[in-house]
Amino acid sequence: MKRIRQILRTVLRGPEASRLLERLGIDPRRYWLLMDLFGELSERGEVMDQLGRNGVALETAGWLYAAVSALMAIAMIVSRTAPAAYLSAFLGLTGFLLLFILLSEAGNSLVNPEEGLILAHQPINGATYTAAKLSHLARIVFTLAPAMNVVPALGSLLLPRAPWYFPLFEMTCALAVGLVAALLSCALYGWLIRLLPAKRLRAAAQTAGALPFLSFMLWGPLERLFKRAAIADRLPTGPAAQWGMAAAAGIIAITAVAFGIRSLSADYLLRVTGIMHGARRKTRARRSRLFETAAALAGGQAGRAGWAFVSRMARRDFQFRRQALPMLIILAFSFVPLVARGWRTDPFSRRFTTMHLAPHLFGFVLFFVCSLLKYGAEYKGRWIFQLAPARSVAGFARGVYAALYVPCIAVPHILLLPALVWAWGFWNAGLFVCFSLAVSSIYLALEIRLVDAVPFTRQMVATGSAAMMGILMVGAVAIAVAVGIQYFVIFHSPATAAASAVVLGGVAWMATRQAVRGFAEAMRYDLATVSGEAGTLYREVGA
Amino acid sequence: MSETIVRFDRVVFSYDATQVLHQLSFTLNRGEIVGLLGPNGAGKSTTLKIIAGILAQGGGAVSACGLPLPEQAVSVKQRIGYVPEAAALFESLTGEEFLELSGRLHEVDEATLQQRIRSILETFGLYTDRVSRLDSYSKGMRQKVLIAAALLHNPDLVLLDEPLSGLDVNASIMVKDLLAALAAEGKTILYSSHVLDVVEKVCDRVLIIHQGNLIADSTPGELKTRTQQSTLEDVFRVLTNAESVDPGVNRIVTALRS
Numbered sequence: 056m057k058r059i060r061q062i063l064r065t066v067l068r069g070p071e072a073s074r075l076l077e078r079l080g081i082d083p084r085r086y087w088l089l090m091d092l093f094g095e096l097s098e099r100g101e102v103m104d105q106l107g108r109n110g111v112a113l114e115t116a117g118w119l120y121a122a123v124s125a126l127m128a129i130a131m132i133v134s135r136t137a138p139a140a141y142l143s144a145f146l147g148l149t150g151f152l153l154l155f156i157l158l159s160e161a162g163n164s165l166v167n168p169e170e171g172l173i174l175a176h177q178p179i180n181g182a183t184y185t186a187a188k189l190s191h192l193a194r195i196v197f198t199l200a201p202a203m204n205v206v207p208a209l210g211s212l213l214l215p216r217a218p219w220y221f222p223l224f225e226m227t228c229a230l231a232v233g234l235v236a237a238l239l240s241c242a243l244y245g246w247l248i249r250l251l252p253a254k255r256l257r258a259a260a261q262t263a264g265a266l267p268f269l270s271f272m273l274w275g276p277l278e279r280l281f282k283r284a285a286i287a288d289r290l291p292t293g294p295a296a297q298w299g300m301a302a303a304a305g306i307i308a309i310t311a312v313a314f315g316i317r318s319l320s321a322d323y324l325l326r327v328t329g330i331m332h333g334a335r336r337k338t339r340a341r342r343s344r345l346f347e348t349a350a351a352l353a354g355g356q357a358g359r360a361g362w363a364f365v366s367r368m369a370r371r372d373f374q375f376r377r378q379a380l381p382m383l384i385i386l387a388f389s390f391v392p393l394v395a396r397g398w399r400t401d402p403f404s405r406r407f408t409t410m411h412l413a414p415h416l417f418g419f420v421l422f423f424v425c426s427l428l429k430y431g432a433e434y435k436g437r438w439i440f441q442l443a444p445a446r447s448v449a450g451f452a453r454g455v456y457a458a459l460y461v462p463c464i465a466v467p468h469i470l471l472l473p474a475l476v477w478a479w480g481f482w483n484a485g486l487f488v489c490f491s492l493a494v495s496s497i498y499l500a501l502e503i504r505l506v507d508a509v510p511f512t513r514q515m516v517a518t519g520s521a522a523m524m525g526i527l528m529v530g531a532v533a534i535a536v537a538v539g540i541q542y543f544v545i546f547h548s549p550a551t552a553a554a555s556a557v558v559l560g561g562v563a564w565m566a567t568r569q570a571v572r573g574f575a576e577a578m579r580y581d582l583a584t585v586s587g588e589a590g591t592l593y594r595e596v597g598a
Numbered sequence: 599m600s601e602t603i604v605r606f607d608r609v610v611f612s613y614d615a616t617q618v619l620h621q622l623s624f625t626l627n628r629g630e631i632v633g634l635l636g637p638n639g640a641g642k643s644t645t646l647k648i649i650a651g652i653l654a655q656g657g658g659a660v661s662a663c664g665l666p667l668p669e670q671a672v673s674v675k676q677r678i679g680y681v682p683e684a685a686a687l688f689e690s691l692t693g694e695e696f697l698e699l700s701g702r703l704h705e706v707d708e709a710t711l712q713q714r715i716r717s718i719l720e721t722f723g724l725y726t727d728r729v730s731r732l733d734s735y736s737k738g739m740r741q742k743v744l745i746a747a748a749l750l751h752n753p754d755l756v757l758l759d760e761p762l763s764g765l766d767v768n769a770s771i772m773v774k775d776l777l778a779a780l781a782a783e784g785k786t787i788l789y790s791s792h793v794l795d796v797v798e799k800v801c802d803r804v805l806i807i808h809q810g811n812l813i814a815d816s817t818p819g820e821l822k823t824r825t826q827q828s829t830l831e832d833v834f835r836v837l838t839n840a841e842s843v844d845p846g847v848n849r850i851v852t853a854l855r856s
Contacts, residue, residue: 099690177675178673
């Protein structure tokens, strides 16, 4: 393996590869200097961890996706799926997941240019810098595309009527799909950089991660719209015309990608300061006296600090928003329509209602928020907490808890109640809301344990976006089980539901008390551990 | 007639809707040490960043080392040395690694680079710390590394934004002497600072920017004569209309008492 790596290194850094890079406008000498630098910084844990530069994270993600695709392959082989459908399913999955990951990774590389700021005054052209920044995308493609397809490809030999070369064909197609996804991701950011003012780029990048899912969601409605408008009937039907249209569409797509990538590389380092300055624009100060007072009641001035810190940073921290926004958009687009469809159906009517999903929706949202909460772009500001008196940590923890509980659980339930009372009557609605509140509170009590440090004070890790998709899939199964119990057991009678709500409420109360105490302990431990490291405090104060 | 190294011609620059530089014009000549002064937010760092090819001006023309900016930014960067104010560093690199990176990006040949790194690190008293990571360096040590990185490739133009920040007295004296020696070698130095007595001692000429406009371009001596003040600090106060005792000071003290 070492020998292969050496040969690969010699070839890639050799004169032939250098000539190719030069032809693309990339300075090979500086390109390899930057590649070595980014590799070194990533290895030493300095720069924002990127999936393509973190071998362990990439391998973990690879195993996760291999397991998911293996399960899917077994199901499809058992159901004797046709080879064409089998191939389409796996290529679709590969394209979808890779696009999701690559958009997030490319966005983080390009619109969070911490290294760009340090290197902006160095004589590096835009093409060289962006090529070095985005090379790790190729590693993601060449690891994850095979990981997602190797088991299905081998399994395809068990399919009826699958030719002997099918595995090879599937692997080749999967790599091609991965490369197209990488090019599309780069081109998209190229267009964004070209078309949007620098100050808007970060906000755009935060939502770009949700694009594959939104496209998937909008595919059906758009198809129906095209059918209704009978667009296909208005197009010429001859084979020559159809080939012509296909060729034109292909040329337009290739040109768009080529221009996008070209835009990406041109004068990038000149825009770096603008991109970073955009993140520092003035923010309208929002003060919610009511909520701040509630937090203060829970934890005094420290509680107020916890509330204000978390609620403000959640709105402004680049890393948090970049990771949380796509997931929240995805959740909103998948769950909210389901709940909207079923809110008129009473859960005690013995008919299934999608309202059963509501408490789990809150749990899901809070899971993502809690799993991301300790990470932040300005994690070096952690030193401020080390200077605070240790007794303030408990109050701070209660403030943070309130900052999560009030907007994510209390307010939605309060808003939901009148609508449900109108649709189901006072008792049924009240019972359901109490049950939902208890379940959501248990979720939060369990999930806040994921925050084992002061919020926004840890550097983001590479596994984030890759692991999220896997968790989303596993979580969907767990929710299905819980919803089944609600439908078949709990909401069969008001008495069972009331008893469940009381028991779960008690569990929530105890779990919350312990969780908040545990959260405060975790923060105290984190701060003590951090200050115990030689030189760390100095570095943070000086940073 | 001396050669013009930097030409700023009616340069305009805005951050969002806020115009930072209003038709700013000046030139820098070869071998000059020019002080760039101004109150906070006057546009000094923005001016330096435009010359360094990091920001593109919104209007007007800029050239450095005979090359237009921002079009020839990469070539200009090859010929300038820039010490940014409060610069971030790759803190997990050692001082030596950081300097090697900077020198190699500027295509200094390896033997020359190693010899220069050794020489500069020894002079700055950092040679024994060269293998320590930058995160263990003091503020002054990091500032020395930044100055070293700006000089390694022997630039024609040196842009300094508060270069003495964090340096001890001996290091400050050495840097000041170094600047004079570099200017004698024909290098042009643009020196932005709030420490006016240093500017007065070091600089041949002073540019004062106030609210994005150039309000003075002269030698320190001429400015003192023209404004009938004894120090550059007083000249600065007069030209920028600063009051002798800021009323804000009293406000802060009163607030702390409450």
